[in-house]
Amino acid sequence: MKRIFTLLLIAAATTSQAQKSSDELVKHLTFQNLKNEVKADFGSADNPIQSGAFQNIADRGAMQLQMRKLTNSYRWPDGSALDFSKRGSKQGKTGVVDVYTLSKPGSTDTIRLHVDPYHTSESYYVPKGLVALNAPILEKEISPMVKIAEELYVAPDASALNESSGQLLSAINKQFGTALFIDTAVVAPIVKDKEADKPFGGYLIRSYLFSKFLAMAKNIKNPTAYATKKMKENFNRYIVLHPEVKIGNLKESLK
Numbered sequence: 001m002k003r004i005f006t007l008l009l010i011a012a013a014t015t016s017q018a019q020k021s022s023d024e025l026v027k028h029l030t031f032q033n034l035k036n037e038v039k040a041d042f043g044s045a046d047n048p049i050q051s052g053a054f055q056n057i058a059d060r061g062a063m064q065l066q067m068r069k070l071t072n073s074y075r076w077p078d079g080s081a082l083d084f085s086k087r088g089s090k091q092g093k094t095g096v097v098d099v100y101t102l103s104k105p106g107s108t109d110t111i112r113l114h115v116d117p118y119h120t121s122e123s124y125y126v127p128k129g130l131v132a133l134n135a136p137i138l139e140k141e142i143s144p145m146v147k148i149a150e151e152l153y154v155a156p157d158a159s160a161l162n163e164s165s166g167q168l169l170s171a172i173n174k175q176f177g178t179a180l181f182i183d184t185a186v187v188a189p190i191v192k193d194k195e196a197d198k199p200f201g202g203y204l205i206r207s208y209l210f211s212k213f214l215a216m217a218k219n220i221k222n223p224t225a226y227a228t229k230k231m232k233e234n235f236n237r238y239i240v241l242h243p244e245v246k247i248g249n250l251k252e253s254l255k
Contacts, residue, residue, distance in 0.1 A: 022135035025142075025216055028180050029072035029133060031124040036132045043113040043127035045090070048097045052120035061179075068177065070115060074130040079137045080105050082130075092116060142217055145171050149214040157241050158234065159203045169206060172213055181212040186228055195248030200238065204250075207234040 031051075041047045053066040071084050086101040098115040111129050126132050148168045152158040158165070172178060187208060190201045211230035215223035232254050239247060 022139060022217070022219060025176070025180075026133055026135055026138055028176060029069065029138070031069050031073050033122060034073055034124045034132060035126075036134075037125050038128055039125040040128045042125040043111075043115075045092060045097070045114050048092060048114035048116040049124065049127070050116045050119040050121040052117065054117040055120065064177065066117075068175075072175070073124065073133055074126065075133055075137055076104050077129075077131050079131075079140065081141070090114075094119065139217075142175070146214065146217050149210050149217075152210060153214065153230070157237075158207070159238055159242075165206060165210075168210060172209070176213075178209060181209045181216070181227075183208075183212075183224055183227075186224065186231075189253035190250065193248040193250055193253065195246060196250050197246045200242075200245050200247065201250075203238065204231055204235060204254075207231045 039047070043049050049070065051066050051070045053063050053070065055066075056062060071082065074082060076082065082102050083105075084100050084102070086103070088099045088101070089096055090099055091097075092114065094116065095118055098117060100113045100115060102111045102113060104110070109129075111127065113127060131137075145168060148164050148171075152161060152164060152168070155161055169178075172181070182205070187205050190196070190204050193201065208227045208231040212223045212227035214220070215226040220226050235250065235254050239245060239251075
């Protein structure tokens with residue numbers, strides 16, 4: 001529980017609202033200026049994908065974000081995800097490049113992607129044999145996450161469903177990271193309140209995160225307002241079910 005609470009606090013960051021949530025989720029996962037255009041040599045030894053993951057190895061957050069964009073920008077034509085576990089390296093024109101051997105599930109098809117982690121590009125294209133991630137593909141992929149979020153939403157006491165909550169948090173963090181679904185200004189009173197029980201604070205932040213994820217996944221208008229409302233509702237529900245909890249100043253902060 002303490003580890004999850006810490007993870008959520010570190011991830012706190014303000015995010016902008018999207019007119020169409022599914023497009024915003026795709027945008028978050030893919031390279032900036034990714035063009036839905038196949039280039040036969042893109043990802044080759046002569047024209048590697050410039051992921052920029054190691055531009056500043058001291059910035060772990062930026063590294064994770066760029067690696068997430070690399071692994072999520074593309075899919076096989078049938079929509080299945082790419083497996084980046086087979087990695088080698090070689091000397092390229094501008095330095096060492098990573099070489100990933102991608103095997104298509106259920107077939108013998110393979111693609112070798114050359115990736116330059118030390119540079120970035122103004123534009124990104126689609127390597128031959130792959131497709132760019134789009135909203136329909138993503139919606140299918142995240143449907144299990146949406147289902148868990150909906151189950152937590154209707155549960156009489158979602159705070160007791162630690163296994164489901166942990167599964168959802170892990171899945172969201174793996175694919176998206178959590179910063180997209182946390183707004184500093186909203187959760188700051190919870191983070192700063194030293195009198196409230198930490199597990200209770202962690203539950204409220206997870207409630208906000210899951211609600212905002214659900215709003216963006218289902219294209220609900222104004223995800224931040226939606227998540228704030230749900231978090232306040234869960235606060236009021238929790239203190240009725242658990243009257244022994246120490247709430248500090250949260251009742252005033254979340255009124």
